[in-house]
Each structure stands twice: as C-alpha cells, then as structure tokens.
Amino acid sequence: MKHKTIIEPFKIKMVETIQMTTQQQRKKYLKEANFNPFMLKSDKVIIDFLTDSGTSAMSSEQWAGIMRGDESYAGARSWEKMRDVIHDLTGFQYIIPTHQGRAAESILFTLLGGTDKVFISNTHFDTTRANIEYSGATAIDCIISEGKIPSSTYPFKGNMNIDLLEQNIRKHGPENIGAVILTVTNNSGGGQPVSMQNVRDVQAICRKYDILYLLDSCRIAENSYFIALREEKYKKWTYRDIATEMFSLADGTIMSAKKDGLVNMGGFIALKNKEMADACTNLLIIREGFATYGGLSGRDMEAISRGLVEVFDKDYLHYRIRSTTYLGDKLLDMGVPIVRPVGGHAVYVDAKAFYPHIPVEHYPGQALVCELYIHGGIRSVEIGSVMFGKYDVSGNLIPAEMELVRLAIPRRVYTQSHIDYVIETFGFVKEHKENASGFRITYESEFLRHFTAHFEQIKSN
Numbered sequence: 500m501k502h503k504t505i506i507e508p509f510k511i512k513m514v515e516t517i518q519m520t521t522q523q524q525r526k527k528y529l530k531e532a533n534f535n536p537f538m539l540k541s542d543k544v545i546i547d548f549l550t551d552s553g554t555s556a557m558s559s560e561q562w563a564g565i566m567r568g569d570e571s572y573a574g575a576r577s578w579e580k581m582r583d584v585i586h587d588l589t590g591f592q593y594i595i596p597t598h599q600g601r602a603a604e605s606i607l608f609t610l611l612g613g614t615d616k617v618f619i620s621n622t623h624f625d626t627t628r629a630n631i632e633y634s635g636a637t638a639i640d641c642i643i644s645e646g647k648i649p650s651s652t653y654p655f656k657g658n659m660n661i662d663l664l665e666q667n668i669r670k671h672g673p674e675n676i677g678a679v680i681l682t683v684t685n686n687s688g689g690g691q692p693v694s695m696q697n698v699r700d701v702q703a704i705c706r707k708y709d710i711l712y713l714l715d716s717c718r719i720a721e722n723s724y725f726i727a728l729r730e731e732k733y734k735k736w737t738y739r740d741i742a743t744e745m746f747s748l749a750d751g752t753i754m755s756a757k758k759d760g761l762v763n764m765g766g767f768i769a770l771k772n773k774e775m776a777d778a779c780t781n782l783l784i785i786r787e788g789f790a791t792y793g794g795l796s797g798r799d800m801e802a803i804s805r806g807l808v809e810v811f812d813k814d815y816l817h818y819r820i821r822s823t824t825y826l827g828d829k830l831l832d833m834g835v836p837i838v839r840p841v842g843g844h845a846v847y848v849d850a851k852a853f854y855p856h857i858p859v860e861h862y863p864g865q866a867l868v869c870e871l872y873i874h875g876g877i878r879s880v881e882i883g884s885v886m887f888g889k890y891d892v893s894g895n896l897i898p899a900e901m902e903l904v905r906l907a908i909p910r911r912v913y914t915q916s917h918i919d920y921v922i923e924t925f926g927f928v929k930e931h932k933e934n935a936s937g938f939r940i941t942y943e944s945e946f947l948r949h950f951t952a953h954f955e956q957i958k959s960n
C-alpha cells in the first residue's frame with residue numbers, strides 16, 4: 500500500500516515549549532522590533548521560519564556524541580572524526596574547520612578577493628556577496644533565465660547560465676576571476692537544485708580558463724535528492740554517492756554545516772590545493788582558533804561528524820523534501836503564488852504577485868513578512884529588494900530581480916500540524932491582502948542591511 504500521508508521518520512524524545520501570543524501582542528512586538536523579524540525575541544514567535552540555518556533538531560546519536568566531545572586544544576579525537584567524515588564525503592585532502600559558513604567565506608575570500616577581482620556564481624547569497632564585496636571584489640550572478648521566473652517549472656532552475664559565465668570570464672579576464680562558486684541548492688533563487696550536468700559544464704569552463712571552481716555545499720544532500728529524482732542517469736545512485744560525485748568535479752568547497760550538517764553551529768573549508776589551504780589555515784589561527792578546532796568545541800565537531808552521515812539517510816531526505824512540498828502544494832492550491840517547483844529547504848512566496856498593489860520600492864516582501872507574523876506569529880524573511888536591492892548614484896532603488904518571502908523550514912523540528920497552521924494563516928492573509936500596505940526603510944547599514952534595518956509602515960490612503 501502506498502500511503503499519502505507523510506510521516507516524520509523519527510520519534511520525539513524531548514519537547515520545547517512554544518509561547519502562544521495574541522494578535523494584539525504581536526502588533527506591539529513587531530512595532531518594538533521596528534517591523535524587522537530579525538529583531539523579534541524568539542519567545543514571541545510561534546512558528547519560526549526565519550532560517551533553516553542552525554535551527555535543526557539533533558538526533559539522540561548527535562547528543563550522545565556531544566557528551567563524548569574531546570575538548571583538547573590541539574589534536575582532539577573529535578576533530579579527527581570530523582576531518583575523516585568530511586574527507587570521505589568530499590575527497591578533499593585539506594580540511595579547515597570554522598565556526599560557521601560565513602567564517603569560511605571570510606577566510607577564503609580575504610585570500611582570493613580584493614579590488615579588481617570578480618567572483619561568479621549561479622546566485623550569491625547574502626553573506627557570500629557581503630564577504631566578497633567587503634574585500635573590494637565584485638560578485639556577479641549568472642542564473643539561467645528560467646531561474647528568474649517564479650512560475651516556471653523547469654526542474655533545475657538553480658543552474659548556472661554557462662554562456663553568461665563564459666561571457667563574463669572573457670569580459671573581465673580569467674586572471675581577474677577570484678573563483679567561480681556554484682551554490683547547491685540555489686538559496687536566493689528559491690532553493691532550486693543544480694543538475695549534475697550543470698556541475699560538469701561549469702567544471703569544463705573553469706578548466707578551459709584555469710579558474711578556481713568552488714561548491715557552496717551547505718544543502719548538497721537536498722540537491723542530491725533532486726538529482727536522483729530528476730536526472731535519469733542517477734536514479735539508482737545513493738544520495739551520498741551523488742554528493743561525492745559533485746565534490747569530485749570541483750577544486751574545493753565551503754560549507755555551513757548548520758544546514759545539511761544537521762547541527763546548530765559549525766562549518767568548514769575543504770580544498771585540493773595545499774598552498775591555498777596553508778594560507779587559509781594561517782588566517783584561521785589568527786581569526787578563529789587553532790587548526791584542529793577553528794572556533795568549534797569538541798562537542799560541536801562530534802555532532803557534525805554524525806550529522807553529515809545522518810543527512811543522507813533515504814527516509815530522512817524523502818520526508819524532508821516531501822514535507823516541504825506539502826506546504827508549497829497547499830499554498831499553490833489556495834492561489835498563493837510561489838516559486839515552482841518547490842525547493843528543498845523552503846517555500847518561496849512571490850510577494851510581488853501576491854501584493855500587486857504594493858510597488859517594489861515599498862517592499863511587498865516585507866509587507867507579507869509582517870502580515871504573517873501579526874496574524875499567525877510566523878516569522879519568515881524577505882528575499883527581495885530589502886536583502887538585495889541597491890541604489891543608483893541619485894539614491895533611487897535598483898530593485899532585486901524577484902520579490903520573494905522565504906519560509907525556511909528547520910530540519911526535524913515541526914510536525915504536519917504546525918505546517919497546517921501556517922496554511923491556515925495564509926488563507927486569512929490572502930483573504931485580506933488588499934488591506935496590506937508597504938514599508939519604507941528608516942535606518943540601514945552598509946552591508947547586510949536586512950539584519951538590522953528599521954522600517955515604518957506606509958499607511959494606505
């Protein structure tokens with residue numbers, strides 16, 4: 500018998516209390532947070548879809564490993580376990596531990612970046628772009644055209660545009676390309692996967708021009724699931740073997756283990772080149788910690804070594820992708836415009852289509868984020884012109900290509916009843932969407948403004 504109901508392939512051993520709030524209370528909390536969900540206190544949130552980074556529930560095996568953590572400053576057993584698991588998975592010889600993904604980005608792009616350097620990606624996410632631009636370099640996105648159309652059902656909308664990649668290499672000169680970075684899955688583009696063929700095509704271009712080729716692999720297990728599902732050649736491959744094949748085509752990787760590592764803290768750099776790894780290690784020791792812990796405790800490394808194994812379990816990945824799809828399909832059925840097909844770690848709502856009466860300069864994504872919190876206590880994040888918008892020389896907004904709201908689902912945390920509650924909330928928000936109004940920014944920082952920006956609501960006439 501084939502069951503329609505998707506059940507969680509785990510049992511709950513420990514619970515964390517959710518503090519229930521009223522709509523009136525949430526209006527007050529949101530105003531105190533300057534209408535920015537990043538500034539809300541976590542106990543004022545009912546369903547937290549702000550991010551899937553570091554929000555996973557760890558397994559009993561991971562918690563057992565935490566108790567066994569070796570906290571020695573140098574040469575800890577826990578480091579050896581983490582190093583060996585990463586080496587076996589990636590094939591890269593030189594492993595550099597960091598406390599999270601942006602630390603890995605900071606170290607690597609400090610070495611590779613600088614004025615006149617250019618980095619090319621399918622789509623740079625916020626911290627990746629910020630670390631590149633902070634070094635003085637330029638970040639260029641080369642997503643395929645289907646990846647810019649939320650309603651397109653192309654199976655690999657995360658793919659790099661190979662023609663555009665080569666055009667940019669020729670335009671800026673191969674010697675000025677710091678690296679080509681392929682993000683799997685493509686977070687900013689709707690959590691969309693990258694095909695194995697695209698991984699190979701990008702490798703061919705990088706080899707042709709002798710350019711460093713990196714994977715941003717924080718969601719590589721989820722990407723591997725989609726490759727097995729949608730590329731005929733890989734239907735009988737294990738998800739782990741698909742991931743290993745992807746790594747084999749690159750020169751190195753950066754990973755925030757807070758996603759597919761199923762942990763609350765941790766990351767790493769893994770490289771083929773010893774000279775580059777030595778330079779990264781020197782920076783690591785200055786900024787993060789000694790080479791065998793890099794800002795991580797022994798218990799963190801124990802949890803990572805187990806999480807990177809558990810994440811490739813076929814039952815877990817099936818549940819993970821199908822439960823995310825369940826939310827997306829239900830929203831689509833009720834007429835909520837989303838990025839299609841549904842990605843791996845999140846559902847992305849097309850806020851521009853949802854609120855056609857709110858112009859992009861009034862940030863429709865931020866409007867939807869606030870409405871979801873007020874009416875359901877649901878915390879989500881805008882991925883549009885608040886996160887990626889820029890200004891021209893006259894101070895006018897250069898909007899992002901899409902105005903999205905991401906519902907990032909923490910791993911192994913929420914049950915189907917939580918998801919049904921979110922669906923109910925969307926039904927109410929959709930019914931009253933004509934009453935929603937936009938926002939203006941009253942304070943912003945130079946980099947990563949969405950984390951700390953202040954907003955005020957633009958009242959409707």
